[in-house]
Amino acid sequence: MNESVIQPEVRATPSHRLIGTLGLIALLSGLLVVSVFEFTRPYIEKNHRVALERAVFEVIPGAVARREFVLTERGVEPAAPGIAGIVFHAGYDAAGGLRGVAAVAAGRGYADVIRVLYGYDPDCACIVGMKVLESKETPGLGDKIITDARFRANFERLDARLNAAGDGLANAIVTVRQGNRHEAWEIDGISGATISSVAIGRMLNAGAHDLLPRLRPHLDAIRNVE
Amino acid sequence: MQAESLGFIFLNAAIINNFVLALFLGICPFLGVSGKLKTATSMGIATALVMFISSLCAYAINLILLHFDLEFLRLIAYIAVIASAVQLVEMSMKKFSPTLFRALGIFLPLITTNCAILGLALFQTFRDYDFLQSVAYSTGAGAGFLLAIVLMAGLREKLELSDVPSISRGAAMSLMLAGILSLSFMGFAGLGGH
Amino acid sequence: MNAKTPDKSITADTFLRGLWRENPVFVMLLGMCPVLAVTNSVANALAMGLATTFVLLCSSTLVSLLRRHIPKEVRIASYIVIIASFVTVVDYIIQAVSLEIYNALGAFIQLIVVNCIILGRAESYASRHRVSKTLVNSLGMGAGFTIALLCLGSVRELLGAGTLLGQPVFGAAFEPWVIMLLPPGGFFVLGAWLLLFAWIKERQDRRQREAANLEARAHAG
Numbered sequence: 001m002n003e004s005v006i007q008p009e010v011r012a013t014p015s016h017r018l019i020g021t022l023g024l025i026a027l028l029s030g031l032l033v034v035s036v037f038e039f040t041r042p043y044i045e046k047n048h049r050v051a052l053e054r055a056v057f058e059v060i061p062g063a064v065a066r067r068e069f070v071l072t073e074r075g076v077e078p079a080a081p082g083i084a085g086i087v088f089h090a091g092y093d094a095a096g097g098l099r100g101v102a103a104v105a106a107g108r109g110y111a112d113v114i115r116v117l118y119g120y121d122p123d124c125a126c127i128v129g130m131k132v133l134e135s136k137e138t139p140g141l142g143d144k145i146i147t148d149a150r151f152r153a154n155f156e157r158l159d160a161r162l163n164a165a166g167d168g169l170a171n172a173i174v175t176v177r178q179g180n181r182h183e184a185w186e187i188d189g190i191s192g193a194t195i196s197s198v199a200i201g202r203m204l205n206a207g208a209h210d211l212l213p214r215l216r217p218h219l220d221a222i223r224n225v226e
Numbered sequence: 227m228q229a230e231s232l233g234f235i236f237l238n239a240a241i242i243n244n245f246v247l248a249l250f251l252g253i254c255p256f257l258g259v260s261g262k263l264k265t266a267t268s269m270g271i272a273t274a275l276v277m278f279i280s281s282l283c284a285y286a287i288n289l290i291l292l293h294f295d296l297e298f299l300r301l302i303a304y305i306a307v308i309a310s311a312v313q314l315v316e317m318s319m320k321k322f323s324p325t326l327f328r329a330l331g332i333f334l335p336l337i338t339t340n341c342a343i344l345g346l347a348l349f350q351t352f353r354d355y356d357f358l359q360s361v362a363y364s365t366g367a368g369a370g371f372l373l374a375i376v377l378m379a380g381l382r383e384k385l386e387l388s389d390v391p392s393i394s395r396g397a398a399m400s401l402m403l404a405g406i407l408s409l410s411f412m413g414f415a416g417l418g419g420h
Numbered sequence: 421m422n423a424k425t426p427d428k429s430i431t432a433d434t435f436l437r438g439l440w441r442e443n444p445v446f447v448m449l450l451g452m453c454p455v456l457a458v459t460n461s462v463a464n465a466l467a468m469g470l471a472t473t474f475v476l477l478c479s480s481t482l483v484s485l486l487r488r489h490i491p492k493e494v495r496i497a498s499y500i501v502i503i504a505s506f507v508t509v510v511d512y513i514i515q516a517v518s519l520e521i522y523n524a525l526g527a528f529i530q531l532i533v534v535n536c537i538i539l540g541r542a543e544s545y546a547s548r549h550r551v552s553k554t555l556v557n558s559l560g561m562g563a564g565f566t567i568a569l570l571c572l573g574s575v576r577e578l579l580g581a582g583t584l585l586g587q588p589v590f591g592a593a594f595e596p597w598v599i600m601l602l603p604p605g606g607f608f609v610l611g612a613w614l615l616l617f618a619w620i621k622e623r624q625d626r627r628q629r630e631a632a633n634l635e636a637r638a639h640a641g
Contacts, residue, residue: 013491021490025498029302029505036509037298043516051519108234111415112243136243138415139580140598248603250457254536257452301511301530302504309500341453341534348527393622397449398614405607412602 056089059119059129060100063091069222071211076218086211090222091119098223100128101215105207109199111136114145118204120160120212122219126184127173127204130155135196142196151190151197159184160208167213175201232362235355239366242415245342246374247408252342256375257400259333266379267372272330274368276337277346279315280308281364284347285357304347312337342371377407430553438560444537445568446617451535454528455569456606462585465573467521469566471510471529476538476562477555478506480546484554487547499542500533507532537565575609576600 056066069076072085079087088103100121106113114137119129130152137143145151161170171185175198181188187204189197245251252273259269287303296303316334319327337343346367350360381403390399444450454472459465479502483490490498511529515522522529532538541561546554577583580600582590599605 013493018491018494022494022497022501025486025490025501029501030299033298033302033505033508036512040512040516044512047515047519112238138598139601140596250453250603250606251531253452253456254450257449298508298512301508301533302501305500305504305533306497309497341531344534345453345527345531348530352527393618394615396618398611398618401607401611401614405604405611408607409599409604412604 060091107203236366240370270372435560465569473562
C-alpha cells in the first residue's frame with residue numbers, strides 16, 4: 001500500500017504514538033493468546049493423550065495401561081523432556097503383565113512420508129499390530145494400507161525374531177507381491193498400491209532393526225515396573 | 227531418518243508435492259500474475275527468493291521461541307518477521323541493485339501475504355527439519371513455484387489466441403488449466419519411492 | 421464498494437452482498453488456497469468455513485472498535501497482529517475440541533492469517549464503518565465463504581467418495597471418482613462452478629439487454 005499517493009496532505013503522526021499503538025495492540029493480543037492457551041491446554045493435552053493411548057492399545061492387543069520409555073545409550077529410561085533416543089511405549093494388561101511394546105516407524109511412501117505405529121510382542125517375537133498415523137496416500141489406491149482388511153491381517157503375527165548374535169532381525173521383513181506370501185516374515189502386498197505397501201514393509205524392517213536388538217537386554221527392566 | 231535425504235526433500239517440495247499444484251499454496255499470484263510469461267518469471271523468481279529468506283528467518287525464530295517455551299506466539303512472530311524481512315529485502319535491493327529492483331520490486335510487497343511463504347515456514351516447523359533440510363525444502367518449494375507459474379503463463383499465452391466460449395474466459399479457464407497441470411504433476415508421485 | 425460516502429443504515433444488502441453479489445470466492449476470487457485445499461469433504465469444508473468466519477467476525481469487530489485510534493502508518497501491521505492472534509485462538513480451540521478435525525485441516529487453520537478476505541475486510545470495510553454494520557457485513561462475507569466451501573466440498577465428496585457427511589448416498593455399485601478428492605479435482609470443480617455462474621450471469625445480462633432493446637423500440641415506435 002502506498003499511502004503517499006492516496007493522501008497527498010498526510011500529516012506525519014509522531015513516532016512515539018506509532019510505537020505506543022503497536023505496543024498496545026501487541027499487549028492486547030499477547031494477553032488474549034496467553035489466556036486462551038492456558039485455558040485450552042488441559043483439554044489439548046487430554047486429547048493428545050487419549051489419541052496416543054487409543055493407538056497404542058490398538059497395536060498391542062490386550063493392553064489396558066501404557067508407559068512411555070526412551071531407549072538411550074545407557075539403557076531404558078522413563079520418557080522425560082530432554083532425553084534423546086528412540087521413544088517407545090510399553091503396554092500392560094490389567095494384571096500388570098507386559099503385553100508388548102509400540103514404536104513409531106516412518107518412511108517414504110507414494111505421495112509423502114508415511115508414519116506408522118507398530119506393536120511388538122516379545123513373547124512370540126513378532127509384530128502384532130500396525131496403525132497408520134500419518135499418510136497422504138491416494139484415496140482408493142494407496143490408502144488401502146489403512147482400509148484393506150487382507151493387508152491388515154499381515155500384522156496379526158508378523159515374524160520379527162532376532163538372529164543368533166542378537167544384533168539384527170533373523171529375517172528381514174519384506175513386502176512380497178500379492179498372493180506370494182510364503183514365510184512368516186513376509187508381508188502380502190497390495191496390487192495397485194505397490195509402492196505404499198512396499199514402503200510399509202521397508203519402514204517396519206528398518207524400525208524393528210533399530211529398536212528390537214537394543215531393546216532385548218532391557219526387557220526385564222520394563223517388565224518389572226511396579 | 228534415511229527417508230528424508232536432502233535430495234528427496236528438494237524433489238518432494240519442487241515436484242511431487244508441488245506447493246501450488248498439490249498443496250494449493252500461493253494460488254492467488256498463480257492465477258493473478260500468470261497472464262504474461264515475462265512477468266510470471268519475475269514473480270516466480272521474486273517469490274523463490276522471499277521463500278528462501280523467510281525460511282531462514284522462520285528457522286531462527288523457531289529456535290528462539292522453543293528456547294523460551296513460547297510456541298503459542300509462533301504464528302504472530304512468523305508473520306511479523308516475514309513481513310519485515312520482505313521489507314528489508316526490498317529496501318536493500320533498491321539500494322544495491324536498482325536494475326534487479328526494477329524487475330522484481332513491485333512484486334515483493336504482494337508476496338508478503340502469499341500463503342506459500344507462511345505455509346513453507348509452518349510446514350518446515352511441523353516436519354522438524356534441521357537447518358540444511360530447511361534450506362533444501364525452501365529452495366525446492368521456490369523452484370516448484372517458479373516452475374508452476376512459468377508453465378501456467380506459457381499455457382495462458384497460447385490460449386489468448388484461441389477461440390473459447392465467452393463464459394469460460396478468465397478465471398474458469400485458468401482453473402481448468404491448473405487442474406490439467408496438477409493432473410500431470412500427479413504423475414511424479416512415487417518418484418523416489420523405490 | 422462506495423466506501424467514500426458510508427451510509428449509516430444497515431440494510432439487508434449489508435448482509436446479503438457477501439452471499440451473492442460480492443461473494444468472496446465465486447465473484448472476488450479471494451482466499452482460494454483453503455477453498456481448494458480443505459474441501460475434499462463436507463465436514464472439513466464446514467469446519468474451515470466456521471473457523472474463518474469466527475476470525476473474520478472477531479478481527480473486523482476489533483478493528484472497527486479501534487478504527488479511530490490506529491494511526492494510518494501502522495494500520496496494516498496492527499491488523500495483521502490482531503488477525504494472527506485470533507487465528508492462534510481458533511487454532512487452540514479446534515485442538516481442544518477435536519484432534520481429528522485439527523489433523524484433517526492441518527496447517528490450513530494457521531494459514532487463515534494470510535486469507536486475503538480477512539485483511540481485505542479489515543482494510544476496506546471495518547476501518548471505515550461502525551461496529552454494528554461491520555459485524556453484519558462480516559457475517560455475510562463469512563456465510564458467503566462458508567457456502568462456497570460447502571458448494572465445493574459437497575460436490576467433491578459426493579463424486580469422489582459417493583458419500584455426503586460420511587453417509588453413503590449411492591448404491592454399492594457406484595465407483596467413486598477418486599480424482600475428485602485429489603488436487604486436480606479441486607481445480608476442476610471450482611472451475612466448473614465458475615463456469616456455471618458465468619453462464620447464469622451472461623443469461624441475465626442478455627435478458628436485460630433484450631428487455632432494454634424492446635423498451636427502446638417501443639418508445640421509438
